[in-house]
Amino acid sequence: MTDEQIVYLNGEFMPLAEARVPVLDRGFIFGDGVYEVAPVYGRVPFRWTQHHARLVRNLGKLRIDDPMDAAGWRGLVDALVARHPWDDQFVYVQVTRGVAKRDHAFPKGVRPTVFAMSSPLPPIPAEQIELGVATITLPDERWLHCDIKSISLLGNVLARQAAVDAGAAECVMFRDGWLTEGSSSNVWVVRDGRVLAPPRDNLILEGIRYGLLEALCAAEGVPFEVRPIARDEVTSADELMLSSATKEVLPITRLDGRPVGAGVPGPVYRRLHAAYQRAKAASTAEAAGRAAR
Numbered sequence: 475m476t477d478e479q480i481v482y483l484n485g486e487f488m489p490l491a492e493a494r495v496p497v498l499d500r501g502f503i504f505g506d507g508v509y510e511v512a513p514v515y516g517r518v519p520f521r522w523t524q525h526h527a528r529l530v531r532n533l534g535k536l537r538i539d540d541p542m543d544a545a546g547w548r549g550l551v552d553a554l555v556a557r558h559p560w561d562d563q564f565v566y567v568q569v570t571r572g573v574a575k576r577d578h579a580f581p582k583g584v585r586p587t588v589f590a591m592s593s594p595l596p597p598i599p600a601e602q603i604e605l606g607v608a609t610i611t612l613p614d615e616r617w618l619h620c621d622i623k624s625i626s627l628l629g630n631v632l633a634r635q636a637a638v639d640a641g642a643a644e645c646v647m648f649r650d651g652w653l654t655e656g657s658s659s660n661v662w663v664v665r666d667g668r669v670l671a672p673p674r675d676n677l678i679l680e681g682i683r684y685g686l687l688e689a690l691c692a693a694e695g696v697p698f699e700v701r702p703i704a705r706d707e708v709t710s711a712d713e714l715m716l717s718s719a720t721k722e723v724l725p726i727t728r729l730d731g732r733p734v735g736a737g738v739p740g741p742v743y744r745r746l747h748a749a750y751q752r753a754k755a756a757s758t759a760e761a762a763g764r765a766a767r
Contacts, residue, residue: 501570505626516758606727607643614647633657664713683717713740
């Protein structure tokens with residue numbers, strides 16, 4: 475275990491400063507690849523089974539050969555976590571189609587490039603939990619395959635920078651007047667005690683927290699509905715929330731400079747935030763129990 479950041483690249487572990495990828499890697503030339511980000515709490519990957527399943531689905535959508543089986547991927551994640559001193563981490567995995575002569579068509583007989591690293595996962599700032607975060611609205615101008623966790627993220631980058639330029643933590647995007655998501659998070663609407671979620675289609679990335687929030691709502695007795703959500707339902711919501719692997723679940727308390735609901739984190743958010751923390755603790759305790767046996 476070392477304080478130096480160790481990464482994995484094509485079968486080898488090495489210091490981050492030594493990792494090199496050829497310039498003709500299709501990830502560099504075309505953004506031709508997928509990635510996955512999984513949080514680690516108490517040195518235990520959280521919902522890794524779901525993260526791995528999404529990685530496999532996305533590789534299949536891009537017709538990139540899966541370079542490892544399930545045990546290989548889990549072993550890689552565990553090895554990265556073990557090489558670093560942080561109890562809470564987030565693991566980033568990226569697979570590109572590989573290195574080939576520049577041509578738009580898929581090359582044949584090319585080995586995928588596999589890169590993975592782990593970084594410290596900072597705690598969510600207490601002020602964001604207690605006061606919420608500000609967001610802005612933007613038109614969703616990205617491509618029509620947002621369900622693929624592609625490394626081609628220019629549209630997301632531009633949207634996130636627009637939020638940063640406005641002094642906001644995130645953006646809330648709309649396509650043709652309907653809610654999609656944020657630049658790097660799912661967005662949730664609360665109206666009359668009911669959590670509303672945009673449909674799982676090609677216009678959003680189905681975050682791993684999407685399934686988790688649905689399960690937490692069921693456990694907490696909070697009604698959960700998946701359907702198209704119009705812009706005016708968002709701007710007049712009782713509560714808004716966002717979720718991602720590194721943000722967990724956060725309340726949105728300002729939208730375009732105006733308060734959301736009462737302008738403070740609402741009761742549904744507080745219930746789901748507490749339930750999320752219990753789910754994290756249960757995952758870590760379960761893993762500790764297996765290790766003890």
